[in-house]
Amino acid sequence: MAIRVTIDRMLAERGMSVGEFADAVGITPANVAVLKNGRAKAVRLSTLDAICRVLDCQPGDILLYEE
Numbered sequence: 001m002a003i004r005v006t007i008d009r010m011l012a013e014r015g016m017s018v019g020e021f022a023d024a025v026g027i028t029p030a031n032v033a034v035l036k037n038g039r040a041k042a043v044r045l046s047t048l049d050a051i052c053r054v055l056d057c058q059p060g061d062i063l064l065y066e067e
Contacts, residue, residue: 004064005035010055024054 011021018036022029027047034040048059055062 002065002067004038004066005040006062006064007032007051007055008036010057010062014055021054025050
């Protein structure tokens with residue numbers, strides 16, 4: 001897939017665990033793993049909004065396009 005999600009890097013930079021992040025965003029740790037491992041086929045805008053709110057970032061900070 002050409003879009004890569006870099007949540008793991010952002011979590012490490014903020015010293016936040018997957019469990020803490022999942023609780024704060026309102027998704028399951030399993031869904032965080034799906035995002036981190038590049039298996040997600042789609043992300044709801046409301047979820048992306050919550051991710052950016054929790055990580056205090058812009059969508060472009062966690063979504064990378066690679067050829």
